[in-house]
Amino acid sequence: MKDVGFDTATRRIALGMSGGVDSAVSAAVLMRAGYEVVGVTCLFTDDEKSRAAARDAAAVCELLGIEHAVWKCSEAFEREVVGPFVDGYARGLTPSPCVSCNARCKVPQLLAAADELGCEKAATGHYARIARLEESGRFVVKAALDASKDQSYMLSQLTQEQLERLVFPLGAATKADVRVLAADLGLPVADKPESQDICFIEGDHRVFLEQRGVCDEPGTIVDAHGTVLGRHDGLVRYTIGQRKGIGIAAPEPYYVIGKRFDRNELVVGFKDETLIDFVTVANPNWQAFDALAEPLDCMVKLRYRSTKVACTVHSCDGGSVEVRLISPQPTTAPGQHAVFYLGETVLGGGMIVEVGTAALSASAR
Structure with a gap:
């Protein structure tokens, strides 16, 4: 495997500039490497916050003496990111919009701007690396050298075509x-x-969802066996793994371990009931290979900020995979992403659609 470094044979490069310090310094680093940098600010929302970010980016470009362009893509952002986020919550998921945004909106829009501006390559200020596998020639994302800032998880959905044109x-x-x-x-x-x-939400996400028409009807709180313990204020108000604010008195704290949207039930349990044994991932995007040919022993992250844990990945019918955890782990939520690693290398990842909790599985029998 060989890390993909700077290649200034194609000198002109489009750099996504959000108005922050990471993309600003990225411009300076690329210039020092010999690139002709064009700063591109993608306007994902039509508001003062986005316009202020564009002004900050323009000020940086003026100081550095490079070209700056503004690329309007609010319609694509609404279609590919905001709409699916709202729909996901309405269907009982807890979406992770930043993961899908990179592959479905941010990078595609930046590459479209690069094409328009005559740039073969594009760059972003993400803390991650790109490598190319020597045997297959496939491109993969690798973790950043600064583990505390690593964003490789967020880039697990990038395709081969996108990775080939990107620089970090x-x-x-x-x-x-x-x-x-x-x-x-x-x-x-x-x-x-x-x-x-979540860049498109100011304040409480529940208020945002209510404004978008996601109903928040009260219902019952039950344990894993279906025993009614109390009432909840609406399922979107609770997060899987939540401990505080459930409103049920007990000798030990209750945790949210599931949501049954078909019955409008919030499922709670004690700490030992929060551990899960497996998750099911729908249609994962593989970077290291075309498809999963046999069971895969690797590490997996079940949330962006979680640590990697050992697992075995098995193919299922319909293109999904079952991720069997070697040891029980704190629960995650359908809608989050599972990202698979071998060492520092991202193998692939996809959205979790089912969480295997022993307590919930037993109650379903």
């Missing part, structure tokens, strides 16, 4: 390095704070 200038950098370089260059965004996880 910050793959070998730390956040401290980036801040120092930004200050040394006098960039106006050197001290700009980190952006929030």
Whole structure:
């Protein structure tokens, strides 16, 4: 396997610039490597926050003496990211919009802008690396050298066609390095704070969902055996694994371990009932190979901030896979993504559609 580094044979490159410090420093790094950089700010929403980000990006480009372009893509963002997020919650999922956004909106729109601007390559400020497998020639994402900032999980849905055209200038950098370089260059965004996880929601996501018409009807709280314990205020108000705010008194804390949208039931259990044995992943995107030919022993992350754990991945009918965890793990939620690793290399990943909890499985029999 060989890390894909800078290749300035094609000198002109489109860099996605969000107005933050990471993309600003990426521009400087690419310029030092010999690229002709064009800063591209994708406007995913039509609001003052996006326009302010575009102004910050333009100020950086002016300081660095590079071209800046604004690419309007709010319709694609609504279609590919916001709409599926709302629909997912309405169907009982807990979506992870940033993962799908990279592959379905952010990178495709940046590459479309690159084509328009005469750039064969595109770059982003993600903390990750790209490598090429020597035997197959396939492209894979690798973890950043700074494990605390690694965003490889968020890039697990990128396709071969996308990876072939991408450059990640910050793959070998730390956040401290980036801040120092930004200050040394006098960039106006050197001290700009980190952006929030879900960029299109200000405040409580439940208010956003209500505004989008997602009903939030009260219902019953039950244990894994179906015993009614109380009432809930609406299923979208609760998160799988939640402990506080359930509103049921007991000798030990209850946790949310499931949601039954067909019955409008919130399922709770004690801590030992929160552990899961397997998850089912629908139609995973494989980067390291075309398809899963045989059971795969690897590591998996069940949430962005979770640690990798050992598992065995088995093919199922219809293109899905079952991920059998070597040891029980804290529960995750359908709608989150499972991402598979071998060492630092992303093998692939996909959306979790089923969570195997021993307590819930027993209650269903």
